[in-house]
Amino acid sequence: MAFLIGFKNKYMYYNENTLVYWNGDFVNARDAQIDLYSQTLHYGIGAFEGIRSYKTPEGTKIFKCDEHFDRLRYSAQVMGLNFDWTNEMLEDASYKLLAKNGLTNAYLRPLVYTNANMSLTPAKQSYIIIQAWEWGRLYGTELSKVMTSSYQRPNPKSLFVDAKVTGHYANSILAQQEAKLNGFDEALLLDASGNVAEGSGANFFFEKEDKLYTTPRGSILPGITRNTVLELAKELEIEVVEKHFKVEEVKQADSAFFTGTAAEVAGIKSLDDYEFPQDWEDSLGRLLAKKYRRLVTGAQAHDAVLV
Ligand code: PMP
16 A cells, blocks of 8 residues: 555656756656765755746746746755856756656756765755656645644744755644644644744735735745735735734634745635635635736636636
């Protein structure tokens, strides 16, 4: 049974023909290797990204490619990892990777990892792999039932929370596991001061009396999707307030949603035992979800497939 589960999961991501970009070459996914003495594996010192490509009228387009590779470079550098690749190199590799694997609507996962080093001194060498596979929306097409997590987001004085670093995701996984064990779909994590921070892998917004509210930078990963939503809201003349708020305030809200590359703009049904009263169909989140879909797909989306 364990074998079957492993087998099934593995082939969600790759099969015997899948190619990955690995340090300048395209190689079969089964042939790419990581040193088992890598600091990344033992201590969580690695930088990664989650990027989506979409089918558009002009062909396959990677959404906000530059922004993602800028953040990858930032994440690597704050962690002391060498980063010798340019955005142009990585963008070129990404498009080639999609074409070689016959992918259009896909998810790309670049990962920067280190050489063997079992001490806690900075690693001398960095390597990069880019993997790509077809991946549905993180929260599917249903509205999510969310739980206030008992886990806090990492303290910004302990780590670079605005960087996408492999080790930070131990916190996200604990929060997800807790939510699932309690019958919820996703977790909402607070910061060290008890303010709402974000989801385990997405930023959080709520709507109250025709305004949107979201957590300011500081204790969150400031998402590229969050930024896109802020731009779209501006175009639509929707007021967005970036401020700190508590769970109690969210439980007075009309509606709420998550934003993220994997999640896109995903509506939330409830937080703990509080059900958001506004019909998602009539919410600002739903309007922004449609706008977002149109933007990423070059205005070819059918609203009917959206949540
Ligand atoms: N917060 C966390 C913790 C995340 O993992 C993600 C996904 N990268 C986000 C927010 C959303 O970021 P983005 O919109 O750039 O995907």
